[in-house]
Amino acid sequence: MSVTGDQRFIKQMNKQIVLQTIRKEAPLSRAQVSLTTGLNKGTVSSLVAELIADNLVYEVGPGESSGGRRPVMLMFQNKAAYAIGINIAVNYLSGVLTDLVGNVIEKVEWSLHVKEFDHVNQQMVQLIEQLMKAAPPSTYGIIGIGVAVPGIVNEEGDVLFAPNLNWREIPLKKQLEEHFQLPIAVENEANAGALGEKVFGKGKESENMIFFSIGIGIGSGIIFGNSLYRGKGGYSGEVGHMSIETNGPLCTCGNKGCWELFASEKAVLQQGEALYEEVLTLDDLFEKARKGEQTAIDLFQKIGVYLGTGIANMINALNPELVVVGNRMVKGRPWLEHSLKQTVADRALSFHAEQVLVEFSDLNENGISLGVSYLLIDSFLEKKHE
Numbered sequence: 001m002s003v004t005g006d007q008r009f010i011k012q013m014n015k016q017i018v019l020q021t022i023r024k025e026a027p028l029s030r031a032q033v034s035l036t037t038g039l040n041k042g043t044v045s046s047l048v049a050e051l052i053a054d055n056l057v058y059e060v061g062p063g064e065s066s067g068g069r070r071p072v073m074l075m076f077q078n079k080a081a082y083a084i085g086i087n088i089a090v091n092y093l094s095g096v097l098t099d100l101v102g103n104v105i106e107k108v109e110w111s112l113h114v115k116e117f118d119h120v121n122q123q124m125v126q127l128i129e130q131l132m133k134a135a136p137p138s139t140y141g142i143i144g145i146g147v148a149v150p151g152i153v154n155e156e157g158d159v160l161f162a163p164n165l166n167w168r169e170i171p172l173k174k175q176l177e178e179h180f181q182l183p184i185a186v187e188n189e190a191n192a193g194a195l196g197e198k199v200f201g202k203g204k205e206s207e208n209m210i211f212f213s214i215g216i217g218i219g220s221g222i223i224f225g226n227s228l229y230r231g232k233g234g235y236s237g238e239v240g241h242m243s244i245e246t247n248g249p250l251c252t253c254g255n256k257g258c259w260e261l262f263a264s265e266k267a268v269l270q271q272g273e274a275l276y277e278e279v280l281t282l283d284d285l286f287e288k289a290r291k292g293e294q295t296a297i298d299l300f301q302k303i304g305v306y307l308g309t310g311i312a313n314m315i316n317a318l319n320p321e322l323v324v325v326g327n328r329m330v331k332g333r334p335w336l337e338h339s340l341k342q343t344v345a346d347r348a349l350s351f352h353a354e355q356v357l358v359e360f361s362d363l364n365e366n367g368i369s370l371g372v373s374y375l376l377i378d379s380f381l382e383k384k385h386e
């Protein structure tokens with residue numbers, strides 16, 4: 001690399017450091033940026049001028065003075081661009097339009113009654129187009145689309161296998177890139193949920209965390225040393241398919257007695273139908289519990305015990321500091337939290353249990369969509385300093 005090449009590289013790196021500092025810690029003054037980053041004031045001033053010209057940073061009125069003239073404060077321009085995050089659940093499809101800091105500008109959710117890829121894909125394209133239309137005018141427009149899939153996704157963004165959708169070998173990223181001509185990220189939904197919690201939710205301060213996505217199936221996303229742990233091929237975290245009953249019922253994955261057959265939305269729906277002798281949705285069952293119907297309340301308490309059992313196994317295996325329970329089952333929190341936490345307390349090893357907090361996501365159902373949209377935001381901000 002030539003000297004000029006080196007200099008350009010260093011300048012880009014410094015610009016990125018300044019941008020990330022303002023993004024995470026705004027409002028702050030140029031002097032505070034200089035202090036935080038260790039870059040001299042002249043460098044900070046010229047990089048900030050460029051970031052203001054890029055419309056990624058703006059100035060606001062004077063902040064607190066430490067003696068002299070009150071300094072102008074710098075803010076991150078979170079509305080310079082927007083991203084889209086889609087969550088392909090099994091019985092519904094949802095998506096958000098978000099700004100650069102995870103504020104949801106628009107949310108759309110549609111039921112899915114047919115699981116065939118072509119149908120779901122058609123619906124998804126329409127849903128994305130609807131979200132795109134909702135984007136306010138901005139400097140960079142829509143910077144990309146992230147799609148979370150309940151299945152095994154490789155590094156090329158192909159869906160290798162989604163057992164609950166019965167999808168195999170779908171080059172989803174490539175297809176969406178061709179259609180929308182925008183950057184696309186395809187990620188496993190539990191990994192996306194873990195990122196959502198790490199960046200926007202309860203996991204901001206946690207180095208080691210497990211996010212459990214309790215949907216039709218169960219997946220987990222593991223944050224290990226502040227980063228998403230993906231395993232060799234990106235397939236880690238398929239905890240829903242841990243066998244908990246050696247000769248249990250057959251699962252869509254081909255294995256028997258998988259955890260998700262006892263503790264997921266699928267388990268709630270099947271058991272709800274058997275108990276009430278009619279087909280009910282998850283919301284119907286939540287409503288019954290809300291009205292105080294003991295049958296529904298007992299059902300959620302039982303699901304809590306099964307959830308707690310699998311979570312305790314994972315706590316013993318990985319010794320995390322935080323567990324976050326997410327996805328749609330969070331709405332059942334009033335009826336399953338107690339039995340879930342009690343089961344974790346009873347079954348996790350005491351050393352592990354003492355060090356872990358078990359929480360429910362407060363990103364509502366948006367954590368997974370926000371997490372997958374963050375992949376685009378992150379790469380946009382990384383490249384923007386060039």
Ligand SMILES: [Zn+2]
Pocket residue numbers: 240241251252253254255256258
């Ligand atoms: Zn299975």
